Amino acid sequence: MVRFDDVGLRYGSGPAPEVLRDVSFALPQGSFHWLLGPSGAGKSSILGLMHLALRPSRGEVEVLGQPLTRLRRGALPGLRRRIGVVYQDFRLLPHLTVFDNVALPMRIAGRAEAQLRADVAEMLRWTGLDGKAGALPATLSGGEQQRVALARAVVTRPALLVADEPTGNLDGAQARRVLALLREMHRLGTTVVVATHAEGLVAEHPAPALRMSEGRLVAHG
Amino acid sequence: MARPPRVRRSRGRDPLGLRRALSDRLLPALVAAMALLAALALAGAQGAAELTARWETGAAAAVTVQLPPGAASGGRLERALAALEALPEVAGARLMSEARMQALLRPWLGEAPAVALPLVIELRLAELPASPEALAEQIAAAVPGGVVESHGVWVARLVALARSLQAVALAALVLVAGIAAAVVAVAVRAGIAARRAAIALLHDMGATDADIAGRFAGRAGLLVGTGALLGTLLAAPVLAGFADLAAPLLGRVPAGSLAGLPWESVPWGALALLPLLGAALGWLTAQATVRRWLRRLP
Numbered sequence A: 001m002v003r004f005d006d007v008g009l010r011y012g013s014g015p016a017p018e019v020l021r022d023v024s025f026a027l028p029q030g031s032f033h034w035l036l037g038p039s040g041a042g043k044s045s046i047l048g049l050m051h052l053a054l055r056p057s058r059g060e061v062e063v064l065g066q067p068l069t070r071l072r073r074g075a076l077p078g079l080r081r082r083i084g085v086v087y088q089d090f091r092l093l094p095h096l097t098v099f100d101n102v103a104l105p106m107r108i109a110g111r112a113e114a115q116l117r118a119d120v121a122e123m124l125r126w127t128g129l130d131g132k133a134g135a136l137p138a139t140l141s142g143g144e145q146q147r148v149a150l151a152r153a154v155v156t157r158p159a160l161l162v163a164d165e166p167t168g169n170l171d172g173a174q175a176r177r178v179l180a181l182l183r184e185m186h187r188l189g190t191t192v193v194v195a196t197h198a199e200g201l202v203a204e205h206p207a208p209a210l211r212m213s214e215g216r217l218v219a220h221g
Numbered sequence B: 001m002a003r004p005p006r007v008r009r010s011r012g013r014d015p016l017g018l019r020r021a022l023s024d025r026l027l028p029a030l031v032a033a034m035a036l037l038a039a040l041a042l043a044g045a046q047g048a049a050e051l052t053a054r055w056e057t058g059a060a061a062a063v064t065v066q067l068p069p070g071a072a073s074g075g076r077l078e079r080a081l082a083a084l085e086a087l088p089e090v091a092g093a094r095l096m097s098e099a100r101m102q103a104l105l106r107p108w109l110g111e112a113p114a115v116a117l118p119l120v121i122e123l124r125l126a127e128l129p130a131s132p133e134a135l136a137e138q139i140a141a142a143v144p145g146g147v148v149e150s151h152g153v154w155v156a157r158l159v160a161l162a163r164s165l166q167a168v169a170l171a172a173l174v175l176v177a178g179i180a181a182a183v184v185a186v187a188v189r190a191g192i193a194a195r196r197a198a199i200a201l202l203h204d205m206g207a208t209d210a211d212i213a214g215r216f217a218g219r220a221g222l223l224v225g226t227g228a229l230l231g232t233l234l235a236a237p238v239l240a241g242f243a244d245l246a247a248p249l250l251g252r253v254p255a256g257s258l259a260g261l262p263w264e265s266v267p268w269g270a271l272a273l274l275p276l277l278g279a280a281l282g283w284l285t286a287q288a289t290v291r292r293w294l295r296r297l298p
């Protein structure tokens, strides 16, 4: 489902140092994994590679059974549509309503308006945002924005869901709620990877973990 | 189910917020000005072409030499032709055929003129002389008893002038199109810069380059097409006015009043093409600009 083989990553060109070095692991389909490590360890970089926002400088990344080095650029959009992403900084579009933000991946995938309406409404209900469909992101609390980001990531029922610090800005109750939603996606069959600092939350939800330190994978399991 | 308000829902079709990032003010206004220039250049080119066509017949025989009707006998004509051919300024000399002369004279003399017609020798010149009068004297000296007519030289000069005007107008047209493309490219690049984050997000979600470039191109095509239409509409009365000024040159009577302007001589067909060509230019330029920029994304 997701495989890294001796992956190295450096940002930009030239003699920049590698921020990821010799990272190798495999995540089976339908698994749930934590991605742990101190700030700057390379968690977001790993997730960026997983959702095809970055290309490895070295090694092979295989996502949804597709080895990236052998894919044409034109094949990437189709693959990206099967991956849901919750960004560390949400990345909601400020000029779109909650409804339109959540509908965005479906519109990009070319789903008919009549069809996507019901799916988006269901996703808003699922994340407890029913009353906020017409609101602009700027008028929402941090927790609500986080849930919009989550609803947008899962509305297309992706095969792979990556979440970067999805509870970063939330209090305990809000964080638990978001995590419950992520675990439910896992229960429904999605492969889920969640990067976090929140060791307390990890303790509450034991699951296999990838542990990073200074760009290297130091523990897996 | 909570239904978002209508206006906002329709914005969902514009996730990049291009209605603001490519605003409907500056670009159409600039394009309108350029379309006005293009329309003027276009009409200039067409007008010059019309004048050229009209004058060309007059210029065909820049210089003619007339000999009295009896000159055909006694070898006088042959001597004159040989003398003329010998002049370095003359590229060719030939007798105007009777049929052509009759055709030229028909309006004045009718079908079968009773009078004896003079012999007319048409000269093709190697190049237009600096002083037609001096050339006329030279020719008169070469052909004793011949009457030299060199007004055609002036007409030929006007034709050359009209031709170069036509070339200049077409060059201006090309230049305007180039500037318009540059303006669109700059506006699109500014739009990309303003929406960089949203573009990256759509790209990450699996939007194709064609999808993203298509959104910019649709918007740019609409704005440029609208601007070009506006400029073209502004140009029409100006062109009708010019056509009125040029009327005497084309053997028409100037109108002098707005309603009487020669609207039929405005090149409507070419003008109608301007907004379409403008829209196409905007669309293509935006496509190229955005696709080029998108190549930097993984």
Ligand SMILES: Nc1ncnc2c1ncn2[C@@H]1O[C@H](COP(=O)(O)OP(=O)(O)OP(=O)(O)O)[C@@H](O)[C@H]1O
Binding pocket: A011, A012, A019, A037, A038, A039, A040, A041, A042, A043, A044, A045, A046, A088
């Ligand atoms: N766009 C970038 N350009 C250059 N260097 C970058 C870029 N993004 C991250 N880095 C560097 O890569 C390294 C790993 O960053 P990354 O964001 O993957 O860490 P992280 O584990 O997600 O940290 P955090 O927990 O703070 O989010 C850091 O040293 C960071 O400075």
Ligand SMILES: [Mg+2]
Binding pocket: A043, A044, A045, A088, A164
């Ligand atoms: Mg991070």
